[in-house]
Amino acid sequence: MKTVFNTEFNGLKLAGRGKVRDIYDLGDSLLIIASDRLSAFDVVLPDPIPRKGEVLTKISIYWFDQLKDIIGNHLISADVSKYPAACQKYAADLEGRSMLVKKAKPLPIECIVRGYISGSGWKDYKTTGKISGIELPAGMKESQKMPEPIFTPSTKEEAGKHDQTIDFEKAEELVGSKTAEKVRDAAIALYKKASDIAAKKDIIIADTKFEFGFYNDELILIDEVLTPDSSRFWPKDDYEIGRGQKSFDKQYVRDYLISIKWDQKPPAPQLPKDVIKKTSEKYLEALKKLTA
Numbered sequence: 232m233k234t235v236f237n238t239e240f241n242g243l244k245l246a247g248r249g250k251v252r253d254i255y256d257l258g259d260s261l262l263i264i265a266s267d268r269l270s271a272f273d274v275v276l277p278d279p280i281p282r283k284g285e286v287l288t289k290i291s292i293y294w295f296d297q298l299k300d301i302i303g304n305h306l307i308s309a310d311v312s313k314y315p316a317a318c319q320k321y322a323a324d325l326e327g328r329s330m331l332v333k334k335a336k337p338l339p340i341e342c343i344v345r346g347y348i349s350g351s352g353w354k355d356y357k358t359t360g361k362i363s364g365i366e367l368p369a370g371m372k373e374s375q376k377m378p379e380p381i382f383t384p385s386t387k388e389e390a391g392k393h394d395q396t397i398d399f400e401k402a403e404e405l406v407g408s409k410t411a412e413k414v415r416d417a418a419i420a421l422y423k424k425a426s427d428i429a430a431k432k433d434i435i436i437a438d439t440k441f442e443f444g445f446y447n448d449e450l451i452l453i454d455e456v457l458t459p460d461s462s463r464f465w466p467k468d469d470y471e472i473g474r475g476q477k478s479f480d481k482q483y484v485r486d487y488l489i490s491i492k493w494d495q496k497p498p499a500p501q502l503p504k505d506v507i508k509k510t511s512e513k514y515l516e517a518l519k520k521l522t523a
């Protein structure tokens with residue numbers, strides 16, 4: 232199975248490499264390629280995961296379409312034949328894993344919505360009774376559904392640094408009150424609609440991260456949307472409160488990395504073949520379940 236770890240498209244202007252995506256600047260638009268790189272604990276692992284980039288791209292496109300009535304998004308096209316001429320010689324590598332998008336000014340915050348208490352939110356709740364400064368009912372159990380989804384923003388740090396959870400006031404300081412309110416309301420509305428759709432497919436979206444940006448003064452949804460990389464997806468039939476959940480996402484890889492007691496600092500260890508294979512299968516399963 233051919234994988235893409237890295238792209239080198241000579242003649243196109245590389246704008247940056249994220250943990251997962253390579254981004255080329257085409258002027259008013261960006262070409263975003265989802266590689267098969269996998270990051271865990273904010274560190275890129277050395278092994279590509281077969282078909283991961285394709286799965287992430289297809290899931291994002293699915294959600295952009297389902298959610299476009301709530302807020303506009305950056306997608307221009309995912310049809311490579313409609314990309315600018317300069318991209319055409321790379322068509323084989325672009326097919327299925329790329330998007331042509333509007334070049335926006337990303338906000339410096341990550342817009343996280345949590346419907347269930349898990350991960351770092353669970354940790355914060357256990358020690359403080361709060362997440363992102365939001366008081367939650369006492370006595371909640373791990374993986375329990377929140378009374379209402381909550382907005383728990385974080386800073387957006389550069390590669391290698393961990394994003395920091397912030398409260399709403401800090402988000403207001405970073406992006407302005409009006410914008411903070413807008414993205415909070417949009418993020419919660421997006422989460423609610425997506426959760427309802429996913430529930431019909433027996434998937435619980437425990438939490439997810441959105442990014443927004445300005446394009447010609449208009450606030451739009453950018454980046455990837457509701458993928459297993461940006462979200463916790465849980466199979467409904469295995470859901471039980473009071474413990475961590477099995478998931479479609481990279482929790483599987485995280486569990487492996489925790490089991491070998493990796494210190495979560497680069498360089499990341501290689502993954503065993505069966506972890507790679509099962510992770511690839513997990514991503515495909517998520518795509519099939521969601522879009523079936």
Ligand SMILES: Nc1ncnc2c1ncn2[C@@H]1O[C@H](COP(=O)(O)OP(=O)(O)O)[C@@H](O)[C@H]1O
Binds near residue numbers: 251252305336455
């Ligand atoms: N439409 C857009 N305009 C500008 N920047 C974008 C757009 N969509 C996504 N981005 C940025 O591109 C990067 C995506 O690459 P990714 O590998 O996900 O990076 P990261 O390691 O930051 O998660 C993110 O930094 C994101 O903010």
Ligand SMILES: [Mg+2]
Binds near residue numbers: 249251454
């Ligand atoms: Mg990202």
